[in-house]
Structures are given as C-alpha cells and as structure tokens.
Amino acid sequence: MNPIRLQIPAHADYIDLVRLCLYGIATKMGFTYEDIEDMKVAASEACNNAVLHGSPQRTGVIDISFNLSATNLSIVVKDQGPSFNHKEGLEKAESLHNKKMSNLRSGGLGLFLMQTLMDKVEINNSNGTELTLTKFVTAQNSLDKE
Amino acid sequence: MNPIRLQIPAHADYIDLVRLCLYGIATKMGFTYEDIEDMKVAASEACNNAVLHGSPQRTGVIDISFNLSATNLSIVVKDQGPSFNHKEGLEKAESLHNKKMSNLRSGGLGLFLMQTLMDKVEINNSNGTELTLTKFVTAQNSLDKE
Amino acid sequence: MSSNKFQIHKQETDQDNVLNLSGELDLSVAPQFHLALEPVVKQQEKTLILNFKDLKYIDSTGIGIIISVLKIRDELQAPFIVREIPPTIKRLFDLTGVSEFLYEGKENEA
Amino acid sequence: MSSNKFQIHKQETDQDNVLNLSGELDLSVAPQFHLALEPVVKQQEKTLILNFKDLKYIDSTGIGIIISVLKIRDELQAPFIVREIPPTIKRLFDLTGVSEFLYEGKENEA
Ligand SMILES: Nc1ncnc2c1ncn2[C@@H]1O[C@H](COP(=O)(O)OP(=O)(O)O)[C@@H](O)[C@H]1O
Ligand SMILES: Nc1ncnc2c1ncn2[C@@H]1O[C@H](COP(=O)(O)OP(=O)(O)O)[C@@H](O)[C@H]1O
Numbered sequence: 001m002n003p004i005r006l007q008i009p010a011h012a013d014y015i016d017l018v019r020l021c022l023y024g025i026a027t028k029m030g031f032t033y034e035d036i037e038d039m040k041v042a043a044s045e046a047c048n049n050a051v052l053h054g055s056p057q058r059t060g061v062i063d064i065s066f067n068l069s070a071t072n073l074s075i076v077v078k079d080q081g082p083s084f085n086h087k088e089g090l091e092k093a094e095s096l097h098n099k100k101m102s103n104l105r106s107g108g109l110g111l112f113l114m115q116t117l118m119d120k121v122e123i124n125n126s127n128g129t130e131l132t133l134t135k136f137v138t139a140q141n142s143l144d145k146e
Numbered sequence: 147m148n149p150i151r152l153q154i155p156a157h158a159d160y161i162d163l164v165r166l167c168l169y170g171i172a173t174k175m176g177f178t179y180e181d182i183e184d185m186k187v188a189a190s191e192a193c194n195n196a197v198l199h200g201s202p203q204r205t206g207v208i209d210i211s212f213n214l215s216a217t218n219l220s221i222v223v224k225d226q227g228p229s230f231n232h233k234e235g236l237e238k239a240e241s242l243h244n245k246k247m248s249n250l251r252s253g254g255l256g257l258f259l260m261q262t263l264m265d266k267v268e269i270n271n272s273n274g275t276e277l278t279l280t281k282f283v284t285a286q287n288s289l290d291k292e
Numbered sequence: 293m294s295s296n297k298f299q300i301h302k303q304e305t306d307q308d309n310v311l312n313l314s315g316e317l318d319l320s321v322a323p324q325f326h327l328a329l330e331p332v333v334k335q336q337e338k339t340l341i342l343n344f345k346d347l348k349y350i351d352s353t354g355i356g357i358i359i360s361v362l363k364i365r366d367e368l369q370a371p372f373i374v375r376e377i378p379p380t381i382k383r384l385f386d387l388t389g390v391s392e393f394l395y396e397g398k399e400n401e402a
Numbered sequence: 403m404s405s406n407k408f409q410i411h412k413q414e415t416d417q418d419n420v421l422n423l424s425g426e427l428d429l430s431v432a433p434q435f436h437l438a439l440e441p442v443v444k445q446q447e448k449t450l451i452l453n454f455k456d457l458k459y460i461d462s463t464g465i466g467i468i469i470s471v472l473k474i475r476d477e478l479q480a481p482f483i484v485r486e487i488p489p490t491i492k493r494l495f496d497l498t499g500v501s502e503f504l505y506e507g508k509e510n511e512a
Contacts, residue, residue: 002155004154006150006152008150009147012428012432015428015429016170016407016430018448020170021167024162024163041494047465056405096469096498099499104473104503105469109465112498113462113497113498158319160318161320162318162320165349187351190351195352197319241387241388242388242390243392244394247363248363250363250393253352259388263387
C-alpha cells in the first residue's frame with residue numbers, strides 16, 4: 001500500500017500534527033494505548049532532532065511517512081540537514097541510570113528514548129537524515145482485516 | 147510559510163486522517179468550533195469525490211495541502227482522475243429545499259455543501275482535479291501572533 | 293482495519309426498529325450502515341427510528357443514505373422517525389434541506 | 403499561534419512555589435516553561451513543587467528542563483518536589499532514569 005505522507009515546516013509548532021496523524025493511523029491498526037503513546041514520543045523525538053539539528057536555517061521542511069503493513073508500522077522522518085555520526089550516536093545513547101547528579105546533562109535523551117520505545121531504529125545519513133522507527137503490532141491486537 | 151502537506155491512499159479508510167490534521171491546524175489558527183466542524187465536512191466532501199470520482203482504479207493517492215496565513219486557511223485537495231464539467235457542477239449544486247420527495251436524489255450534495263460551508267471554492271481541472279477550499283479566520287478569533 | 297469509528301446499536305420492540313448511531317458516519321462506514329438498514333428498511337409494520345444522539349460526524353454520504361431511507365419508507369407509506377439530533381448534525385440537515393423531509397420524534401413516541 | 407496546548411497554573415504560599423502543569427509539554431512550549439520557572443527556580447527559601455496531574459504529554463524536551471531544575475536546586479541545596487505523575491509520564495521518567503533523582507511528595511507535604 002502507498003504510505004501516508006505528511007510534510008510540515010521545520011518548526012516546533014507543527015510537531016503535534018505528527019502525533020495527531022500517528023494517533024489516527026495507529027488506532028486504525030489496532031495498536032494498544034501504551035504502544036501508541038510510546039510511538040508518539042519516539043516520533044516527536046525524531047522531529048525535535050530534525051528541527052533542532054537538521055534544519056540549520058529553520059526554513060526547511062520535515063517529511064514524515066507512515067508505512068503500514070499487517071505486522072508493523074514504520075515511521076520515517078527525513079530532514080535536509082547535515083549528517084552526524086549516527087552509529088556512535090545510537091551506540092552511546094544512554095539513560096541517566098547510575099549517574100551522579102553532577103554528571104547529568106539536560107540533553108541527549110532523544111536517541112535513547114527512540115531506541116527504548118520502538119522495536120527498531122535505523123538511520124540513513126547519506127542525504128540529510130532519514131530516521132526509520134519501526135513498531136510491531138503485537139499478537140493480541142493484530143490488524144483486523146476488513 | 148511552507149504549506150502542510152498530507153498524502154493518503156485514495157481510499158475512504160484514510161479520509162478521517164484529513165479531518166484529524168485539519169482539526170489540529172485549525173485549532174492552532176484560532177478558528178471557532180463551528181468553523182472547524184464546517185471545514186471538516188467540506189474537506190471530507192472533497193476527499194470523498196477524489197476517492198469516488200477521481201481515482202478510477204482506486205490505486206492512486208490524494209494530495210492535500212493546508213495553506214496557512216494570518217487571515218485564512220486554504221485546503222487544496224488534488225487527485226489524478228478525469229476532469230469533469232466543474233463550472234456547471236458548481237453552478238448547479240443545490241440543496242433539497244423546495245423539492246418534492248419523489249425528486250430527491252441520494253447524491254449530489256457534496257459540491258453544494260462545500261460551497262455553503264466554505265468562504266470560497268475553486269476548481270482547477272487541467273491535470274486531475276485540484277479543488278481549493280478557503281475559510282477566513284473571523285475577526286474575533288484571528289490568529290494570535292507569537 | 294479495526295477503528296470502530298462508527299457503531300450501530302439496534303433495539304427491536306413489537307412496534308419499532310431503533311438504530312442508535314454513534315461515532316463518525318463517513319464514506320468508509322457507508323457499507324456498514326447499509327448492511328444494518330437492509331433487514332429493517334422494508335419492514336412496513338414497524339416504525340423505523342434512527343437515533344443520532346451519539347453521532348459525532350456526518351457528511352453527504354450519510355445524508356444520502358438517509359434520503360434513500362426516506363424515499364423507501366415514503367413509497368411503502370411506512371413510519372420513519374429521527375431522534376435526538378445533535379446541533380452540529382442538525383445544522384447540516386438544515387443546510388442541505390433534508391430536515392424538511394424528516395419527522396423528528398420525541399422519546400416515548402412512535 | 404494560539405493553541406493553548408500547554409498551561410502553567412502557579413500557586414504561591416509562604417512555604418511553596420507550586421507550578422501545576424497541564425496539556426502537552428513539547429519543544430514548542432519549552433520557552434513558555436522556562437519563562438515560568440525563571441522567577442522561582444532560584445528561590446532557595448521556598449519549596450519548588452511541580453504538579454503533573456493534568457499533563458498529557460512529555461518528551462525529552464520537558465525531561466531535559468526538569469533535569470536542569472534538578473541540578474540548580476541541588477546546587478542551591480533547595481527543596482524540589484514532584485507530585486501526581488500520571489502513569490504514561492511516570493513510565494518515561496522511569497525509562498530515562500530521571501525518576502531516581504526526583505523526590506515525589508504527597509499532597510499536604512512540602
Ligand atoms: N536529525 C539530525 N540531524 C543532525 N544531527 C542529529 C540529528 N538527530 C540527532 N543528531 C545528533 O545526535 C545528537 C544526539 O541526539 P539526541 O539523543 O536526540 O539528543 P539531543 O538532541 O538532546 O542532543 C544530537 O545532539 C545531534 O548532534
Ligand atoms: N474530484 C472529482 N473528479 C471527477 N469528477 C468529480 C470530482 N468531484 C466531483 N465530480 C463530479 O461532480 C459531480 C457532483 O459532485 P457532488 O456534488 O460532490 O455530488 P456526488 O459526488 O454525490 O455526485 C459528481 O457526481 C462527479 O460527476
């Protein structure tokens with residue numbers, strides 16, 4: 001099936017539209033409430049990064065596509081910004097567990113949350129940043145076919 | 147500002163996503179509840195027609211774009227289907243008022259509703275159908291600038 | 293897809309067939325509405341009642357189906373009543389003019 | 403844009419500064435949250451209380467701001483309490499580990 005595509009200006013004000021669309025799509029697919037909340041946060045983290053790091057002039061756009069299948073939903077978030085060391089970023093992403101107060105940073109939780117909340121996180125950095133977030137529909141709530 | 151774009155498969159199942167997005171956008175712009183409800187119906191009518199008349203094989207997609215300005219919202223609904231006599235369609239669109247029961251048809255209210263619920267309806271039929279629905283933000287609820 | 297966006301709850305008595313509609317009645321659920329109407333729309337001896345109390349959305353798809361019900365009931369000279377129409381939906385019924393053809397019944401009335 | 407997606411309701415007593423958060427705390431409203439914190443985050447003599455009861459959404463933007471509050475209050479050795487965290491938000495606090503640094507106070511406790 002054709003994916004559902006959403007394009008928003010690369011500005012924080014429009015990220016809630018991504019959550020709204022995602023909510024509509026994920027509800028249709030039979031995801032649980034908890035899975036939907038997890039995906040909303042993960043997709044927002046990807047969009048936050050696209051706005052903050054992927055749009056140097058904040059004049060660009062962010063392309064989001066939702067790829068539905070019977071078993072999973074893949075959310076692709078694409079910006080036109082500079083590349084970064086995403087392998088290291090994904091590997092080093094970590095929580096605050098076992099840290100000292102003095103070592104806490106107020107940033108750096110985005111990639112960690114995406115990895116924790118989704119089943120799969122892939123980054124393609126060849127031309128802007130293309131981040132793919134995948135979540136499987138769990139057995140008890142799998143897609144009802146029409 | 148760049149418009150917000152949404153692309154859905156040309157299938158009735160996805161039209162509610164257009165309403166969801168529209169709701170999010172119109173709320174941000176400060177439209178009243180009643181105006182939002184009106185736009186939801188008008189945009190759905192345009193999408194219904196794109197699905198029913200504008201996608202002969204039902205394999206295509208529908209492109210929706212939301213053009214925001216301080217004074218109005220324009221919703222453009224585009225399909226790749228055949229052209230039709232849209233001038234006549236718009237002019238002849240009418241309600242059921244003063245009709246006899248035996249003359250009622252169960253179709254043909256879409257263009258009428260779009261014209262009644264929106265401030266402006268334009269159709270460009272040069273390449274598929276591109277329908278533009280415009281609603282002005284009324285004075286008392288005009289866009290709060292940041 | 294299982295979005296449960298539209299539900300029809302049917303109540304049957306000796307006199308009436310009541311369909312209570314809830315959720316969003318749009319193009320995607322038109323087949324579901326047709327299917328629910330099919331066994332009752334031609335039952336002349338019972339009053340057909342559509343209750344709109346919990347309906348959140350309707351457009352020309354749903355209005356078109358109501359018009360087809362109107363015409364069938366009119367031809368059969370069989371009673372057809374609508375009930376508890378929310379303001380946003382009433383507005384669309386008024387604008388399209390379908391209101392003029394609908395008989396709005398109160399609860400406890402058939 | 404006026405979406406009122408996030409609101410902060412402030413209550414001030416002799417002992418406490420309470421910020422009641424509601425709606426969606428995301429990147430777009432981070433400046434609004436910073437602005438509300440600014441006059442209270444360095445008041446050592448009062449307990450700073452964040453009440454999350456009506457907060458519907460948070461992500462790393464909001465959690466990052468909470469971490470910065472934690473660090474400022476820790477350095478000042480000033481009391482900081484969080485209250486009534488809804489389950490979906492608690493889950494994110496636990497997953498990120500920020501929970502370990504938060505002191506959850508009950509109502510009637512400062
Ligand atoms: N879309 C992107 N474009 C460019 N750099 C990015 C992008 N996403 C993430 N990064 C880089 O990866 C780092 C870690 O991201 P993240 O874990 O989300 O934390 P944060 O954004 O708070 O720093 C960012 O600081 C940034 O350098
Ligand atoms: N996107 C479209 N592509 C092709 N034809 C269209 C399109 N939209 C409308 N039409 C034509 O205009 C007619 C009137 O449309 P409308 O008033 O919405 O009523 P209905 O769709 O119920 O017939 C349709 O029957 C169709 O022939």
